[in-house]
Amino acid sequence: HSALTQPASVSGSPGQSITISCTGTNSDIGAYSYVSWFQQHPGKAPKLIIYEVTNRPSGVPDRFSGSKSGNTASLTISGLQAEDEADYYCIASTYTSTHIFGGGTKLTVL
Amino acid sequence: EVQLLESGGGLVQPGGSLRLSCAASGFIFSSYAMSWVRQAPGKGLEWVSAISGSGGSTYYADSVKGRFTISRDNSKNTLSLQMNSLRAEDTAIYYCAKDLFCSGGGCNNFDYWGQGTLVTVSS
Numbered sequence: 707h708s709a710l711t712q713p714a715s716v717s718g719s720p721g722q723s724i725t726i727s728c729t730g731t732n733s734d735i736g737a738y739s740y741v742s743w744f745q746q747h748p749g750k751a752p753k754l755i756i757y758e759v760t761n762r763p764s765g766v767p768d769r770f771s772g773s774k775s776g777n778t779a780s781l782t783i784s785g786l787q788a789e790d791e792a793d794y795y796c797i798a799s800t801y802t803s804t805h806i807f808g809g810g811t812k813l814t815v816l
Numbered sequence: 817e818v819q820l821l822e823s824g825g826g827l828v829q830p831g832g833s834l835r836l837s838c839a840a841s842g843f844i845f846s847s848y849a850m851s852w853v854r855q856a857p858g859k860g861l862e863w864v865s866a867i868s869g870s871g872g873s874t875y876y877a878d879s880v881k882g883r884f885t886i887s888r889d890n891s892k893n894t895l896s897l898q899m900n901s902l903r904a905e906d907t908a909i910y911y912c913a914k915d916l917f918c919s920g921g922g923c924n925n926f927d928y929w930g931q932g933t934l935v936t937v938s939s
Binding site: 709740742744746751752753754757758763793795797798799802803804805806807808809810 | 851853860861862863866875876877878911916921922923924925926927929930931932
């Protein structure tokens with residue numbers, strides 16, 4: 707399985723909304739609703755922000771939302787804040803119960 | 817409070833072996849699947865391996881299959897990763913991660929992560 711495809715970088719101004727895409731195949735994203743998203747600040751461990759496509763863990767602001775259409779999952783961050791500047795990774799399960807990450811997207815808050 | 821503490825990283829020569837451990841506390845360890853995820857310096861995340869809560873099911877990325885072995889000791893709340901035939905491309909920070917609610921190993925809802933342990937494969 708190849709890595710899921712994410713844009714290398716996205717940017718937005720405070721208060722704006724941005725969307726990060728994560729494209730896979732009909733053997734992973736397209737087949738199951740097991741897509742999660744992680745936020746990683748430099749030098750820190752990743753943090754779960756979305757699981758099973760649309761669900762937010764306790765404590766994650768509702769500014770973060772997830773969706774899926776076909777073989778592409780998306781993470782939307784609304785009301786962008788300075789602390790949202792980080793790397794974002796998607797992950798999906800495959801038909802062999804293994805998992806693949808996307809290449810990561812660097813979010814810059816202008 | 818959930819805590820995951822990795823250990824065992826270090827410098828090893830190509831072809832060598834290393835065993836990583838992850839000490840877990842603050843939750844019922846046997847009830848949750850656990851995974852290892854690695855990150856090469858300056859690169860993205862790569863899922864490495866997972867194990868079910870009971871330890872009866874294990875899963876591996878193609879890049880490590882046949883070289884790495886994941887295991888757990890539920891009596892000691894410890895997760896392990898035995899790494900053999902190490903290659904330069906295995907150089908990375910290795911994180912252990914707990915699943916949010918799955919026990920079966922087929923999920924990727926990693927809600928708690930350790931701080932990571934660095935493995936460097938070099939001569």
